[in-house]
Amino acid sequence: MSNPLILDGLRVAKEIHQKTQERAQKLRKQGIVPCLATVLVGDNPSSHTYVRMKAKACEKYGLTSVRIHLPEETTTEELVAKIEELNRDPRVHGILLQHPVPSHIDERKAFETIDLEKDVDGVTSHGYGEVSMGFGQYPSCTPAGIMAILDYYKIPIEGKHAVVIGRSPILGKPVSQLLLNRNATVTVCHSRTVNLPHHVSQADIVVAAVGKPRFVQGDWIKPGAVIIDAGYNKGNIGDVDFEACLPKAGAITPVPGGPGPVTIAFLLKHTVDAAERTLNAKQHVKQDLA
Numbered sequence: 001m002s003n004p005l006i007l008d009g010l011r012v013a014k015e016i017h018q019k020t021q022e023r024a025q026k027l028r029k030q031g032i033v034p035c036l037a038t039v040l041v042g043d044n045p046s047s048h049t050y051v052r053m054k055a056k057a058c059e060k061y062g063l064t065s066v067r068i069h070l071p072e073e074t075t076t077e078e079l080v081a082k083i084e085e086l087n088r089d090p091r092v093h094g095i096l097l098q099h100p101v102p103s104h105i106d107e108r109k110a111f112e113t114i115d116l117e118k119d120v121d122g123v124t125s126h127g128y129g130e131v132s133m134g135f136g137q138y139p140s141c142t143p144a145g146i147m148a149i150l151d152y153y154k155i156p157i158e159g160k161h162a163v164v165i166g167r168s169p170i171l172g173k174p175v176s177q178l179l180l181n182r183n184a185t186v187t188v189c190h191s192r193t194v195n196l197p198h199h200v201s202q203a204d205i206v207v208a209a210v211g212k213p214r215f216v217q218g219d220w221i222k223p224g225a226v227i228i229d230a231g232y233n234k235g236n237i238g239d240v241d242f243e244a245c246l247p248k249a250g251a252i253t254p255v256p257g258g259p260g261p262v263t264i265a266f267l268l269k270h271t272v273d274a275a276e277r278t279l280n281a282k283q284h285v286k287q288d289l290a
């Protein structure tokens with residue numbers, strides 16, 4: 001078989017960032033600095049790294065960020081109050097609450113507090129519902145990134161059998177909806193799935209989103225399948241056994257350098273989208289008063 005295509009997430013991310021940067025500069029000239037608020041609770045070291053990467057990317061591409069770091073012992077009520085404060089803050093266009101939060105906190109309740117207009121990370125049930133219906137503004141960022149990678153490389157989706165492994169609220173579930181909206185036939189597998197290898201072996205497109213290092217085996221893969229590794233595990237290890245799957249795949253994303261960088265590109269893009277919408281809203285008000 002011909003060599004598998006390596007799907008380069010950095011390349012896709014770069015293209016998105018370029019457009020975001022131009023739009024951010026335009027907004028700045030109009031007196032608006034697109035701003036992402038990141039909220040980190042506790043001291044999970046990889047969460048620290050991710051949040052730092054997100055803030056750095058903001059700086060690099062002409063956005064600004066507000067970094068909120070709350071202690072491990074923060075209560076649900078305190079976190080909710082902080083998010084409400086960010087909802088009210090007109091300088092903040094997007095809010096990212098870094099997952100996971102400490103286990104004593106009701107993470108769902110905290111996510112649901114984020115205003116739909118500021119939910120650039122696509123974590124609210126309202127945002128998810130709109131995305132599922134096919135008209136949402138801000139799909140969660142890794143799912144959006146996965147679709148962008150498929151589109152960048154012109155990988156056909158319609159009529160294809162996509163098998164998603166994982167059903168988390170900000171990854172497996174929304175990416176299955178995005179694939180469905182593009183007319184894929186979608187199978188969603190999870191921890192209670194019986195005979196997972198059988199399902200995966202039927203897939204034209206495999207999306208791995210389980211959080212188990214090197215979980216997806218080479219002998220599960222149908223020859224020529226497209227493999228998207230959206231897993232993030234300690235030590236930057238994906239959910240796919242890359243070496244074993246590579247010879248079977250038609251196309252495959254590496255980790256690092258796959259959906260990760262595109263995730264961040266979408267977070268910034270969505271924040272600029274949100275900032276542009278506030279500008280448009282202001283212009284409407286001006287017109288109404290004229």
Ligand SMILES: Nc1nc(=O)c2c([nH]1)NC[C@@H]1CN(c3ccc(C(=O)N[C@@H](CCC(=O)O)C(=O)O)cc3)C=[N+]21
Pocket residue numbers: 049050096097098099100121123141142170232236255256257258259260261262263264
């Ligand atoms: N509310 C919320 N939204 C998220 O989107 C979210 C989250 N919580 N919690 C954690 C996961 C993880 N995540 C990643 C983002 C970028 C890379 C990324 O860019 N990784 C680089 C390598 C990173 C490095 O060099 O250390 C890569 O894959 O090439 C990875 C993982 C977003 N997440």
